[in-house]
Amino acid sequence: MKGFDPKWRDVPHFIIGITKEIWEDREIGSLRRRYAPGLIVRSPASVVVDNTRVIAATMATLAEFPDRELPGEDVIWCEDPARSTEETDAFLSSHRLICWATHSRPGMYGAPTGKRVTYRILADCALRSDAIYDEWLVRDQAAIVRQMGFDVEDWTRDLIAREGGPQNCVQPMTPENDVAGPYDGRGNDNEWGARLADILGRIMAAEMDVIPKSYDRAANLHHPGGKDVFGRAEADQFWMGLRAAFPDAEFRIDHVIGRDDLLMPPRAAVRWSLWGKHAGWGRFGRPTGAQVYVMGITHAEFGPFGADGGPVIRNEFTLIDETAIWKQILLQTGQHE
């Protein structure tokens, strides 16, 4: 960890450690040095440039959810030799967090509901010189909104109004408003990353028969909306419903990491995207023709219980932000009224 504070042993220690210090221990001001100047944070909901706005957003979240805790569930990372220098090592970390909090104050989610919410976040961060300098983050907004007792589509419609209507509201991320950052790596060459990327690619090519071949019969699946389900039929339903809604969208694998670590099963982190028309019946109701961008991140852990004795996915964690998808659909169809 050349170029990093010597108190951090490795990338997971750094990522899990600073997350706790910033959010739980309230070192929010430390974002000024821990987030590099000009940092771009992309999430499906928005593209946020520069760290003063990140500090503002952090405070707004903690004002709304004062007791929020966010333990790291896993960090799947790779080296980034292209951006390592004499002064600093460089890495890309794909961080999976479980968050829980009470919705106790008014804020972005509306009047306080008093509800206790539990949800996951997947955050890809580029690191060097003891700081994060580029970021892609997917939060399970649908899980939050559902646990507060709202319908996802209705809540998104209200959000557009609360943000000042279609002209003034925050625009979801698309390739058209994305800002290129300094990190342009594609991950590492580990076999487990390649395996997960291949599975996702086949699913998106409608080769759905890859699911029984590549998932454990008892696979544990953690899907958007806070859905925890089991088995191949559920994997089929989720991926089918997503692809069916955007049947002609361009599918891209944007980043791939695989790892074999002591004490963890072989595992992978893949960031991917869909960009195209909402042209089919599926997860998002009646086709509207809206042009939609979906940023997704999938983490998978492999195990040995495949049909042919080969490795199969035992635990899958996939996040997309369904509120950002509905926002794009509602804004383009005029159904936001």
Added chain:
Amino acid sequence: MKGFSNRWKDFPDYILGITKEIWEDRGIATLDHYYARDIPVRTPMGLARGNQATIASTMATISEFPDRQLYGEDVIWSGDDKDGYLSSHRLITTATHSHDGVFGPASGRRFAIRVIADCAAKEDVIFDEWLVRDYGGIVRQLGMEPRAYAQSLIRDEGGPEKASKPFTPAIDEQGPYKGTGNDNQWGKRYADTLTRIMDKDFTHILTHYDRAAIAEFPGARTVIGHREISESWLRLRSAFPSATFRIHHRIGMDADMMPHRAAIRWSLDGTHDGWGAFGRPTGAPVHVMGICHAEYGPYGPEGVGLRREYILYDEIAIWKQILIHAGDI
């Protein structure tokens, strides 16, 4: 794998394979081959003897839940050809309540629960068994409450005098399997953790579990985070504060592709003399048969933290013992 059919590539393959063959592919008659004629099968609800009893109960279950699926989630095992293998097999079972049966009139509801079966096997035959299923998880997902369900069960069986008695050491019979597991460090580590918890050291969970640990408790309850896991263990212990805790079988494994993991069969034996997960203390003598699995990861002190925990005991069998004693039906 001496004496096992050569269709099985290893012991987990045998366990996963025969489970599918017997229960999902309806090879119920193969129990005549795969289960020993006089096998003792212990569950928290009682002791059954012989494969014909297993065949009868299998058919009753399939009749009530025809679409039942049994997904083998893990096989944690120990042993050898000479003394027999012991498989601690964790399954996820899902089904629709399609026909009338022990759970009452068909409700059309679906459930998903976990089961852990400890099976001893030798020469292609299962010859000794301990099984705990999440009975409370089924009852809750079918829209009932465990206490009320146990009451109705006792009534249906003819009242507290006549109702069949749940499993206790007094009705147990020594079976042919006499092993106690293995000496692998991950089994020892988890045995130490369960012993500390039962010694009321609930802080141990806060210090030695991953902060983001996920535990699957009875009642099909997913509990996330070490603090809530600690509370859930406390609520069990608190109902039986003076009960004796024993570990009966302990396996640790560090096999390729799977996280380091452990399987432990244990019991709590004593009286229901505290407030906790089972309401007002009744003084009822209670035996709790438990089987737990744990998986370890790198996030914890000295680079090790308990990351996944699967806890099985049978809430219905506990309520049944309490209600039979109290005569409260």
